[in-house]
Amino acid sequence: MGVLFEQASARGRTTTIHLDRPFDIAPETGLRHxxxxxxxxVRAASGWWVAAGARxxxxxxxxKDDHWDVDLLACAAxxxxxVPAKLSPHLSAETASALLKRLEPDVLVTSPRVLGRGVAEGVDLASFARTTVSTAPAPGTVSLDELRGSAPPEPQRRDDDAPLIITHSSGTTGVPKLVVHSTxxxxxxxxxxxxxxTPVVGLRRDDVVATASGYAHGRTFSWTAATIAAAPAEIVxxxxxxxxxxxxxLREHPPTVFEGLPSAFVRFKPLTARLANPFRRVRLFISTYDAxxxxxxxxxxxASGRKHxxxxxxxxxxxxxxxxxxxHHRSSVQRRRARAHPAGRPVPVKTRLRxxxxxxxxxVRPGEAGLVLARTRALCLDYLGETERYAAKKRGQWWNTGDLAIRGRDGSVHLVDREVDCVAEGSCLATEDTLEERLPHALECVLLARAEHPPLPVVVTADGTLSEHAWRHACHGLPEMADPVALTWDDVPRTGTGKVRRLALLDRLTGSTDTYGTGRWT
Incomplete structure (x- = not known):
């Protein structure tokens, strides 16, 4: 990964990259690369790391602020x-400081906005590294401009099984885990x-690939490797x-492949109804992170003008x-009621599930709900600073996902819920599917499981209101729920990838974080 872009350049790759704002680490280079x-x-940035004290x-x-240059800095490191560690700028200062304590970094690269938010929350984030570098001048830091022109080192190689990169889990249920991956x-x-x-889902040389992601997540690191190697015509x-x-x-460079956070798909949805909608050329949509x-x-x-x-x-x-x-195809997402959220089939050759x-x-027998165990060669090496927690989730070669699902007789998997988020009757995910079908004006529906109480529905709308008539229609025939709470999008606490922080929201609305599930495998 340290020479990914150099090797692609040497092979004559001609991919053009378009940004919606300049890189924070090179604002003078503009929007097109x-x-x-x-x-x-990347080569120059490797010299910055060494000059700042990286060993x-x-x-x-x-x-730092969310942008693809997070992955460029990781490649440079x-x-x-x-060993780079990518941390989300959406973490609270308290959470970020807990992760930085575990990391004990030689160097921290950050930005004035992130540092300022830390100060506002009473935390000096710059104090957790031997050297803190800021993308723009900030008190107590080395400005990135002071490091420009440093001599880049020769590329350093490492064993394929040695730590390559550290990312973190979403943190929906507390302080995220620091996840260590190897090459x-x-x-x-x-x-x-x-x-x-691969037919249908593989990238092609004439593709225009757009992504709206959370760039501190591990997904964009592997996406960077795969996309640069595939060499599409353009990246947005x-x-x-x-x-x-x-x-x-998007209208200037209409994508043929579009990947986004679930929250991005929700926020961009109004664009699908515009006359010149920017998704008219998309042949492949990709979603990860959440349902x-x-x-x-x-x-x-x-919205796609493609035939299939x-x-x-x-x-x-x-x-x-x-x-x-x-x-999914147009014909496969028609309105229907299910007892769980369909997740598909195990990745061929690579994954086994129990x-x-x-x-x-x-x-358990097919058709019964149970805990999902996975066996995959892509399993991370460890949780940094929490090896016992990592070991507790392994049963031999099997990894405890902490998710509840139903396995069909045909091998398909239908997600019920995270175990910590489960309810006594039914599935939060399936109920949310139905509520969003029946409330077309809702941006999002979230069902919060509670101990000894009916689950609490939260309906996110543009103005934070919900009519009683609309709710009566939406909840007809569904398991018992408490009276709904209507909120706006910005009222809902979220992770860096747009996931709802369900425990934080439950605590805010009820004063308690007691759920029906045990939370043993979070």
Missing amino acids: DVTALAEL PGGRVAIL IRAGA RTIIGNLARFEALP VLTSQDPDRVDPL VHPPTLRAYLR PVWLDGWGQTETGPLTFRL VVDPATFHP
Whole structure:
């Protein structure tokens, strides 16, 4: 990964990259780049890391404003022999400081905005590294401008099974885990598989690939490797979830492949109804991170002008990468009622799944709900600083996902809920699917499980209101729920990838974080 862009440039790759805002680490370079320019930027940045004190085998932390240059900095750190850790700028200062304490980084790269938020919360984030570098001048830091021109080192190589990169889990239920991956797990078993010229879902040389992701997540690291290796014609990088801001760039470079956070698909949904909608050329939509509900899938598949557009839906974890996949077509996302959310089938060749009783760990029969265990060569190496927690989730070669699911007789997997988020009757995910079908004006529906109480429905709307008539229609025939709470999008606490922080929201609304599930495997 340290020489990814250099090797692509040497092979004559001609991919053009378009940004919705300049890189924070090179604002003077503008909005348009090619692979050769990015190779030079990564090479130069490796010199910045060394000049700041990064050592081969040492850890460096990247905690800056969300942009694809987070992955460029990670590649540069790897080139210099260090192990980068990508941290989300959406973490609270308290949470970020807890992760930085575990990391003990030689160098921290951050930004004035992130540092300022830390100060506002009473935390000096710059104090957790031997050297803190800021993308713009900030008190107590080394400005990135002071490091420009430093001599880049020769590329440093490491064993395929040695730590390559550290990312973190979403943190929906508390302080995130620091997930350690190697070259073999995240590149050899994830990115290389994705880069294969697979029919329908593989990238092509004439594709325009757009992404609206969370760039501190491990997904964008493997996406970077696979996409640069596949060498599509163009790459469009979006950092904003404001539909009016991204619309001009998407219309100027209409994508043929579009990947986004579930929250990005929700926020961009109004664009699908515009006359010159920017998704008219998309042949392949890709969603990861979290469930996307059927009404959203339908809106995008209808917006495509292709005869047979496809939606690739993946379920997995930061620790494992994708575990299942499902292909949706226009005809496969018609209105229907289900007792669980379909997740698809295990990734061929790469993944094996078991569904077991949470108490005994004995296999359950097809059609019964149980805890999902996964076996994959892409499993991460460890949780940094929490090895006992990592070991507690392994049963021999099997990984405890902490998710409840139903295995069909045909081998398909239907997600019920995270165990910590489960309810006594039914499935939160399936109920949310139905509520979003019946409340077309809702941006999102969230069902919060509670101990000794009916689950609490939260309906997110543009103005934070919900009529009593609409709710009576929506909840008809569904399991018992408490009276709904209507909120706006910004009222809901979220992770860096747009997931609802369910425990934080439950605590805010009820003053308690007691759920029906045990939370033993979070």
